[in-house]
Amino acid sequence: MRQRLIFIGLLLFAAIGADAQRTSSLKINEILVINQDNYQDDYGNKSPWIEIYNASPGTVNIAGCYLTNDPSNPKKYMIPKGDVLTKISPWQHILFWADGQHSRGTFHLNFALDSIGENYIALYDSDGHTLIDEVTVPAGNLPNRSYGLVEDGWTQAKLDEAIRLNSRYKDGSQLWVYFDDTVADGRYVTPSSNNKILDTNEKIENFKENDAQGAGMTLTAMGVVFSGLLLLFLIFKLIGNIAVYSSHRRAMKASGLSKEEAKGIAQQSGDMYAAIAMAIYEATELHDEEHTILTIKRSVSSYSPWSSKIYTLRETPIKK
Amino acid sequence: MDFLSFLGDNLATFWTYTAFANFTWGHIIMLFVGLLFIYLAIAKEFEPMLLIPIGFGILIGNIPFKDAGLQLGIYEQGSVLNTLYQGVTSGWYPPLIFLGIGAMTDFSALISNPKLMLIGAAAQFGIFGAYIIALTMGFEPNQAGAIGIIGGADGPTAIFLSSKLAPNLMGAIAISAYSYMALVPVIQPPVMRLLTTKKERLIRMKPPRVVSQTEKIMFPIFGLLLTCFLVPSGLPLLGMLFFGNLLKESGVTRRLAETARGPLIDIVTILLGVTVGASTQATQFLTLASVKIFALGALSFVIATAAGILFVKFFNLFLGKNNKINPLIGNSGVSAVPDSARISQTVGLEYDPTNYLLMHAMGPNVAGVIGSAVAAGVLLGFLG
Structure with a gap:
């Protein structure tokens, strides 16, 4: 229905x-x-x-x-x-x-x-x-x-x-x-x-008559460009603050951290988490010295998603 | 008429159809320009994806032929090249390219530090600096607007706007825009060094925070609504840019996003490049106006770079000690994605080998794409 x-x-x-x-x-x-x-x-x-x-x-x-x-x-x-x-x-x-x-x-x-x-x-x-x-x-x-x-x-x-x-x-x-x-x-x-x-093109004539140097156009257009991006800035500043706040709450709820501790976690960057993870790995995973070579190998795949049933037939979303 | 003289006449007629009989020095000059583009693309790796199609297009467009209604040239209605060129003249190639750009762009850097958007706005001064100079050089306001957009450093935007405001200058504007985008590594670093102090170049910025998927999904939706409510004339470009980005970030349209940022953008880039190149027929292209446009294009890139850097320095006056922005990312407001951001990184590393500016520079870089599309919408609204 x-x-x-x-x-x-x-x-x-x-x-x-x-x-x-x-x-x-x-x-x-x-x-x-x-x-x-x-x-x-x-x-x-x-x-x-x-x-x-x-x-x-x-x-x-x-x-x-x-x-x-x-x-x-x-x-x-x-x-x-x-x-x-x-x-x-x-x-x-x-x-x-x-x-x-x-x-x-x-x-x-x-x-x-x-x-x-x-x-x-x-x-x-x-x-x-x-x-x-x-x-x-x-x-x-x-x-x-x-x-x-x-x-x-x-x-x-x-x-x-x-x-x-x-x-x-x-x-x-x-x-x-x-x-x-x-x-x-x-x-x-x-x-x-x-x-x-x-x-005549009235718009063009109007600009030629009243804004021969282009200052009016520059001020107006830059004003619009700044306004547009300023609006985006303000909205995403707000959205960002809400996102950080909700991640504090999730962290506090999940681990019982204090507000200040949770705040610290939510504002860290991804590369810091990567560094911490690497340090834990180095410290806990004990290995012998290994001779390894790090290289980049080109991966060639002739596979095309256009012919794939996995890609063309998505599962019906599960209703909750 | 005996058989030999019949053959002789036929050969003489055939000769008049060959390029040898029809070439002018203009064609030769343009052929060398095409070869130069191909050389720069292969030997110097300056924007090869663009310069190879454009360079070869210049060769195609400058092989002279007898105007006998054979529907060969790009300006002859019904010819193959003319049919392909419709995507340029009607302005539907650029929005498709923007769709692909949207589907391949990660706006995380911008979302995590939204104040970087303002740098993308400041760099648009390049457009209007060139507009003012073009007016003083005697161009009409609509032509000046189309020329000014070169300073937006965005090829599709330049083609879109010039096809609407000054179709007769489109070839020169497109070639100029793409040439200077390829020459960003040459144009920007001296300006960056000139306008910054050593202390400023060493500023370390806070690493960007992790951005949630919800924020990434909201960005194209709010971005479209806010910018296009303000400038509806930017709808073809901004609409497709944000649509492409939503395909990428929604997480449920992976196939569509992959097509948009893969095969689709590749096909359109090929068609756009080769037809824009072919549109530079010597008879249409080699004019004093083209020379002026090239000069203005270079100036607009310099002004845009300078405006971005000076704006960051000005902005820093109001920011706390720990939130300062490295002015070396000011140049990346020029929306040649990702080249100008790479320049920020390269120049930054020259002064501090552990100061990685690339992620920070990507913010203003993608904001520059939005800013130049908005600026194009404003110019179209006022002068179209």
């Missing part, structure tokens, strides 16, 4: 771990409601599109999940199974055409978007009731202007952290923003591509 419980526990643990890289890491990333001169599909049509982003380091298969624009009907469009293109690589995107023509293939939805009013869009897991992500695109959309996350896959917590770290985002920055190629604010409509085009 206990073994069964442990097995189920391990299974649940593995399932929770695996879920971290499943559909739960998918995000609705960018939506274009009125597509006049933007991206076109393989049929040459310019239709509204919805971009989904995989915000995890593992490939995620979106097949079997549901996309909907109706809160009362989560299972409006099931993303078909059996299409290899539904696998989204890590940190990559996939695009669905909201043209109401699902007969055109996997990526054509059976609903279209409302070009005048607001649009509710949701992504549900394959069970049809677990909500993965949802967004409402406000009414009053302009042609060729998309609505998306300020950076791919970001959450409000991530934006708040970026604001706190005094990066390029300030108080009042919004998580969902408009992208328009005609406005010179660095935000472009980017179907199947990153919402924020990163043309």
Whole structure:
């Protein structure tokens, strides 16, 4: 029974771990409601599109999940199974055409978007009731202007952290923003591509600007290295003291020694015990003078534990 | 076309495919470097396990050929060498080597005298000294970080970090790290003598106490949890190091421990050495940056050695008369295991033939492995 419980526990643990890289890491990333001169599909049509982003380091298969624009009907469009293109690589995107023509293939939805009013869009897991992500695109959309996350896959917590770290985002920055190629604010409509085009490595630039001499890095990193090893030192100082104390107690219990005598025994090194043992041996084992030669002989063994039953089959531990 | 001219044309075409028709002086220089490595390994026994594979790898990588899409070179996708090189570029050889190192390392010296861990931390100044100098020489911060890690004196760590931060410099960094690890017996003793007094060199340290198996089992578990909670980016290296050590110390996974410290580490060392050597194709390797990296590598070893020794001297100011540490073990914070610890022993014996420092020096030596992996994790976290 206990073994069964442990097995189920391990299974649940593995399932929770695996879920971290499943559909739960998918995000609705960018939506274009009125597509006049933007991206076109393989049929040459310019239709509204919805971009989904995989915000995890593992490939995620979106097949079997549901996309909907109706809160009362989560299972409006099931993303078909059996299409290899539904696998989204890590940190990559996939695009669905909201043209109401699902007969055109996997990526054509059976609903279209409302070009005048607001649009509710949701992504549900394959069970049809677990909500993965949802967004409402406000009414009053302009042609060729998309609505998306300020950076791919970001959450409000991530934006708040970026604001706190005094990066390029300030108080009042919004998580969902408009992208328009005609406005010179660095935000472009980017179907199947990153919402924020990163043309520099922010971390490196930050170091070049604020720590050109490397003193900051040295102090910080050495601080971390010392802290890590200091922590280990403190823990093992404590563990060592406990180990020495318990060996005192064992010695006292076994031989009836006083506390001070036991303390002396527990703190001796192994080589001292070896020397004492050697001295006792010399004193008690009486031998004639022998002519012996001490040598080192290479031991050659063709034996391999891989083929040994002794090694491959361990005994079942004995329960006490 | 008559038959003879057909044969002549074929031979002429064949000639263009030979190394004779394609060699440059760069290739010749690199071939001599490879031969030098092999010579040092065989004649001087400088790190033969590393220098033989790397040296021969340099020979393999510097036989020139016509670039005709035959999938021969290490940088040609799909070639045999390129496939083997994936373990380096993707960074999975170094953690496997750390698994083996963990399975063969006895942390008893460190557990019995845990304050020696701090020496392993101090020696990491070599990394950041080289980082600062590399920045002043005009390297980008990520490149400087990758170069600085040479001062950690840990080949797998250097390869792991440079593959992430500066893949284009990885060949030079790896060769530099392994070369200077082999040259530890040449680099360290003068620095050790310069920075210590005769009285200090004669300090006798208390013999380490016996460490129980429970303590040995707890070390990899606590070591992993404490260091990786602090620096999760060090997880691939530290995770495998401590895992390997638990295999060794648990006492119930002897077969796994023997495989990790035997056949596995041997196989990975061969593949790592030969592919790193082969990655030094003259066209990619012989640059001014490589020369600078070699200079910085030497400096980083000197700084690391000096930092370890000076830290011990400073530490001794706070220790009781009977607990003093011999500063000659300060150099062993440079984690070239076990060479730098052996240097402590050798130099110590020169001044007192009965003062055996090896066991004491192994403490900072293995702490240096942990310290350099933590430092690599920090650099990766900041610059990756």
